[in-house]
Amino acid sequence: MNPLNELRSAVRGGVLLPGDTGFDGARRPWNLAVDQSVVAVVEAADADDIAALVRYARSAGVGISVQPNGHGATGRTDGTILLRTRRLDTLDIDPTARRARVGAGVASGRLQAAVAPYGLTGLPGSSPVVSVTGVALGGGLSWFARAHGWVADSVTAFDVVDADGRRRHVTADREPDLFWAMRGGGGDFAVVTALDVTLHPAPALYGGRVLWDAEHAPAVVEAYRRITATAPDELTVWLDLLHFPGATPMVAVDATYLGGPDEARDLLAPLDHLPRPLSDGRRVMTVAELGSITAEPTDPGAGLSRAELLPELTDTAAKTLLADPVAPLLSIQLRQLGGALAGPSDSPHGPLVEPWALYMFGLATDPATATAVADRQRALADSLPVSGRKPYTFLNPDETVADAFAPEVVDRLRAVKRRHDPDAVFRANFPVGD
Template identity: 35%
Template sequence: MSLSTDTPELESLVTGAVFAPGAPGYADALAGYNLATAHRPDYVVRAADARDVVATVGYARETGRRLAVQATGHGALAAGPGTVLILTADLDGLDLDPQARTATVGAGVRWQQVLDAAAPHGLAGLCGSSPGVGVVGYTLGGGLSPLGRTFGWSADHVRSIEVVTPDGELRTVDAEHDPDLFWALRGGGAAFGIVTAMTIDLPEVPALYAGGVFVDATTADVPGLLRSWRDWAETLPETANTSVARLNLPDLPELPEPLRGRAALHLRFAFVGDAAEGERLVAPMRAALPAPLLDAIGPLPVPAFGAVHADPVDPMPFVDRGVLLAGLPDAALDAFAEITSPAAGLPFVLTEIRLMGGAFARTPATPNAVAGRTAPYFLDAVGMLAPPIAEHVPGALAAIVERMLPWSTGGTSVNIAGGVDPEANERLRAGFGPETVARLDALRAAVDPDGMLDPAARWISPPALPLRGR
């Protein structure tokens, strides 16, 4: 489809749309969920199928350009000049096999589509807190599901991956075919190729008892509640998952009236099992909370799983930072309460501590490159880059992470690493550990020696070699 007079060579190679700077549709094509990500590529290719991806990779190599990829645009890696950005949103095929309990998903499929298709069969996908995120990009980063204590990382449940490597070859990799690449793609991020489809296992989830309770953080004994949450959380079976978050909620009509403009503490809970047992498990924590602003924990249909964390669904400009925690002694909880209190004056939307352990900590039958598997908790801080606070938000998130570093493992995971600054890079390498980093770097050098996927690899690899163009 021709949308620009500046791209005849590239347009002749693909069936999908091609956009050049200044052409109609270029700006719209770049838009994703994270409005803070400012792409400026030479061209945008809206791939119609895997063959378009192969052709675009070949074009980029021949013309000396790098490659970037976007599906839903939840990530924060920007494609700059000298880059061709491949949009995979139209690779939206979804093939569910209820008997095998698998789904084969294109790179443009979102988790909500999987949840909707799987639920009638008593199955679910291991989505993140926001089901609007794409399955593929999330899983390449490991996949920290709010059901992960019960089932493990999303990357642990990948059977095979269809990927276009930087040499322009379309491959299907699994435990027996190109096992090193299969290992790296499951948790190592998007640095090794452009994934066009993957086949994933769907765990059996016949029932959920889940949701959240909000309390007023300005009147509650936050340090005391955090201690109660930690002590309770550490007694939970693997079938129960939980996190606690400090929220600064805007005064927006989209929010329930009791929450508008509030500073709140948010208990999240997700139990895989019947309502009676779920209610029994959450009862001690419910009893420790003051009168709630909103109590929304109860039987929950699997397709409504996004209600547990209640993440925003509309596009917004945001940035996040995260770190894995080695433990939560009282001093750590006091520090968290202090740095996230209104008295600290830091602009943030959400700072969460999530319980890990359980199936998160177990190595899958087919090992992968997931970082931070054995950490007992992680912390994630999110800020909105909106005037007049935008310029202060990155520093605020850095301050929150810095305050919690004494109780961290020193590392992070791809899904919560945040930006591409040197500190995030070093924490991610620490999260992987030196052995995994060495293996990832060696494979990266083998599959992409020219650094064509450089924007996707900054977190885990040393600076790429100069790209050899013609």
């Protein structure tokens, strides 16, 4: 008999064990290129159920890996119970105080839809289906990061279950070391059941994607550099080199502006002097519609990513981006950073001084394609003046926290881990002990 059968009586939520119908599907992460082996999958009913699970796991000597959906999965889950937190879906909005209480299973798009009618916004990234909690635990880069900093900078409190199975409310005043570590250091310290976040004013928003044939890429890149050289913090502009299967190569500029359309059009005017685009989706929009800009997939798939940070975008670097075909990658994205991200931040990442993030993505449909994608990513990174540092939420499964943080920060995170989870009950996607 499987000793983990006792799990079914220890928790009220759903439990799947190896051999159960649906187990293989339940254990799979969002990125199907990651093989995720676990001894059980638990869909917790609520925070008390999570506390019961932690107490059971601790007594059984089994670790717990937490994933709402598994967007950041790395495969470091062997021998653990996979905890799904999707049913923790509480969402309470206080528009007067500009605060939101967000359950661990709430997706970014749902928060945005709830706050949009009040002229407010959270700090959403490019995908509406990732969890608010998962992004915040990794620091989080948002469309509005230039105006408001890391996603984690807007977190004011965490409700957690600790390694002893106790429910706790974590704030900067009550538990400063744990609060610091969880605002960007990952999920290695406790299970988050909910968090409190500050909302930001967004009475007006203009944005969208402009798309050209790749033959115009050099002119688009130069226009992009002119726009970003003087962009206010309310404006964020991304550049995308694209080559989708069955389509010709293309180049796109994605933009959001926290303000009115007239000012936005003036700031983006260099785009209007370029050759006629294939499409121009710029418009007045609500913060609930941000996911439509890049239209990232909302269903799981197998992919390989690599990110780098660039201290500068020189003439040589710009030419390097265009020197070789995008394929076998699907996309090469250059994200404008700077603004508030470069300012003070009492979080593991601290100030993000590099003004550019490079994100390279390709499909891993078979071993040969996966190798070709990784080789192309490596070659491009090696040809650019990268800083060697990466944002936590952009790490790929081959990387560790040492690729995101300075050595002294890693040491501090490990000290927090030893203090709050000395028996390593929790195993994050990127454990701080690795």
